[in-house]
Amino acid sequence: MSRPVYLDHSATTPLDPRALEAMLPYFSADFGNASSAHSFGRRAEQAVEDARESMARVLNCRPSEIVFTSGGSESDNLAVRGAAWSRRGRGQHMITTPVEHPAVGKTVDQLAALMGFQRTLLPVDALGGVDPEDVAAACTPETTLISVMYVNNEVGTIQPIPQIAALARERDVLIHTDAVQGAGQLSLDVQALGVDMLSISAHKFYGPKGVGALYVREGIALEPSQSGGSHERGRRGGTLNTPGIVGMARALELAYAEQGERIAHMQARRDQLIDGLVSTVPGAHLTGHPTQRLPSHASFVFDGIDGNRLLMILDMKGVAASSASACKTGNPEPSGVLLAMGYPRELALSSLRLTVGKDTSADDIDYAVETIGAAVTKLRELK
Numbered sequence: 001m002s003r004p005v006y007l008d009h010s011a012t013t014p015l016d017p018r019a020l021e022a023m024l025p026y027f028s029a030d031f032g033n034a035s036s037a038h039s040f041g042r043r044a045e046q047a048v049e050d051a052r053e054s055m056a057r058v059l060n061c062r063p064s065e066i067v068f069t070s071g072g073s074e075s076d077n078l079a080v081r082g083a084a085w086s087r088r089g090r091g092q093h094m095i096t097t098p099v100e101h102p103a104v105g106k107t108v109d110q111l112a113a114l115m116g117f118q119r120t121l122l123p124v125d126a127l128g129g130v131d132p133e134d135v136a137a138a139c140t141p142e143t144t145l146i147s148v149m150y151v152n153n154e155v156g157t158i159q160p161i162p163q164i165a166a167l168a169r170e171r172d173v174l175i176h177t178d179a180v181q182g183a184g185q186l187s188l189d190v191q192a193l194g195v196d197m198l199s200i201s202a203h204k205f206y207g208p209k210g211v212g213a214l215y216v217r218e219g220i221a222l223e224p225s226q227s228g229g230s231h232e233r234g235r236r237g238g239t240l241n242t243p244g245i246v247g248m249a250r251a252l253e254l255a256y257a258e259q260g261e262r263i264a265h266m267q268a269r270r271d272q273l274i275d276g277l278v279s280t281v282p283g284a285h286l287t288g289h290p291t292q293r294l295p296s297h298a299s300f301v302f303d304g305i306d307g308n309r310l311l312m313i314l315d316m317k318g319v320a321a322s323s324a325s326a327c328k329t330g331n332p333e334p335s336g337v338l339l340a341m342g343y344p345r346e347l348a349l350s351s352l353r354l355t356v357g358k359d360t361s362a363d364d365i366d367y368a369v370e371t372i373g374a375a376v377t378k379l380r381e382l383k
Contacts, residue, residue, distance in 0.1 A: 002318040005364045005371075007273075009296055010153055010181060010355040011322055015247070016206040022250040023208065026243040034240045035231065044242045051249030058256050059198070059215055060189040067214045067232045068245050072180035072201030074226065075214035076103035076147075078236060079176040079197040082222030083145050084111055087174070091142030092117045095135060095173075097149070098340040099124055104147050104178055118142070126342050127289040128157035136167045143171065149178040150186065150198075154324045154337040154353060155288030156297030158186070165194030174220065180204055180212075184255035185263060185295050190215050200252075202244065206358075207251030211244030262358045266296040269356040269365055273298045276369035281376055287338065287351065298354045299324075301343065305350040305379050313375040319368050324351040 006014075026047060032040030034048045049063070056063040069075045084094060096108050098121045111117040120138045122130050130148055139146075146168050151158050161177050168175035176197040179188060184205025190198055197220070201212040216222060216235070228237020255262070277284045283303030302310070307323040314321055324335035334348035354368065 002316070003367060004318045004320075005360075005368050006320045007354040007356060007360070007364075007368055008320045008322050009357040009360075010204070010294075010353065012203045012209065013206045013357060015203075015208055016251050016254060018254060019207050019247040019251040023243040023247040026246055030242075032242075034242050035229070044240075047242055047246050048240055051245045054249040054253050055213060058188055058252055060191050061215055062218060064233070065215055065218055067216055067235050068240055069212045069214055069236060070210055070238070070241070071212040072101070072178070072199055072204075073103040074236075075180075075199035075201070075212045076101065076176075076178050077107050078214055078222060078225050079199060079216075080104055080107045080145065080147055081111065081225040082235070083174050083176065083197070083220070084115075084117060085223035085225075086221040087144040091140075091144045093120070093140055093142040093144065094118070095120045095122060095138050095143060095146045097122045097124060097130055099128055099152055099154070099337045100147065100149050101153055101178055101180070104149070108147070122148075124340055128152050128155045128287075128337065128341050129289060129292075130159050130164070132160055132163040132167055135164050136171075139167075139171050139173060143173050145174045145176065147176040147178070149181075150193075151179070151181040151294050151297075152288065152337065153181045154335060154351070155299045155341070156181075156293035157289040158182070158292045158294065161193050161195065165196075168196075169194065181294060181297075184252070185259075185266070190217070196220055202248035202251060205251055205255045207248040208244045211241050211248050213248070258358075263295045265358060266356050266360070269360045269362065270296060270298050272362060272365045273354055273356065273369065276365065277372060280369065281373045284376070285347075287341070287343075294355075296355050296357065298356075300352045300354075301338070301347045302350045302352070302376055303347070304383060305376055307350045307352055309379055310350070310352060310372075310375055313378065314371060317371045317375070319371050322353045324348075324353060 030043045032044040034044040052063040165175045174196045180201045183200040196217045198215040203209040287299045338348035
């Protein structure tokens with residue numbers, strides 16, 4: 001008998017009922033546009049500003065340094081493109097990695113292909129990590145921006161952002177980090193991280209989809225990448241998603257109020273998953289850093305297995321997972337992240353990402369390990 005087991009929390013998390021409860025009035029009674037001057041608008045505006053203050057406490061920043069967006073991709077786009085455009089007079093060189101989310105990687109590609117910017121892609125080691133000394137070596141007098149993600153979405157490796165940020169500050173280079181995967185689990189204290197810009201998305205920490213935020217350190221100029229009305233102090237166009245913003249702030253507040261309990265639970269389930277698969281499934285290999293990884297995240301490759309066929313069998317058995325990245329599910333091309341880490345093409349095609357949540361049970365993991373083991377055996381027999 002199959003049973004539903006959701007192990008794709010890095011793709012999205014279920015909405016916390018308490019976040020939904022906070023949102024509901026702003027769909028109905030308090031439906032005003034936060035930019036309107038009348039009482040309906042003022043109530044919505046107050047809700048937005050209360051949310052901004054709540055999130056600023058988590059990020060250890062000024063409320064005015066938080067820009068509300070439609071999600072992680074827009075936040076990444078605004079940070080990378082906005083900073084590149086605004087500092088073009090100083091230089092046109094950017095530094096990033098080959099393992100970034102496409103919201104960063106494709107933006108850098110576009111700036112290089114269409115607008116004359118130069119870029120350096122830093123190497124990563126076999127665990128997906130960036131060496132801060134490589135960042136220092138890549139900097140030139142023309143470098144204006146470094147963008148390195150906080151946590152890799154495919155293999156869960158945590159990058160040494162404080163060290164990279166310190167090197168950037170010494171060279172007067174802006175540093176942005178895509179913290180979409182880390183938000184809700186790792187510290188978002190921007191003073192400790194030392195970053196100039198940081199992106200998050202609400203649906204990764206039990207908030208609603210379609211809303212996110214970008215931290216922008218005071219004094220940094222960004223050219224808006226989305227033109228329209230002069231919202232968010234002129235940094236983006238578009239009517240604010242008041243219910244989404246309220247729900248995001250509530251979800252973030254809850255995530256950090258309950259952080260200790262959640263992390264202990266997720267690490268236990270993650271380690272149970274890793275130990276179970278590595279010890280019982282021949283040819284199962286953990287990808288990413290064994291310890292410096294996201295508490296909720298486990299990722300693997302399997303000898304002699306097609307990752308997409310494995311996903312299909314797991315789905316039929318009720319286990320929700322993804323292959324390398326949710327953004328690439330079903331794509332027959334191997335993960336660029338795994339290739340950059342040195343994995344051969346055939347092994348990179350066998351990737352499986354399993355990410356636990358705050359409500360994942362030990363029984364869920366036992367079922368998933370048993371089901372994955374049986375599926376791997378079946379696929380090898382068929383091959």
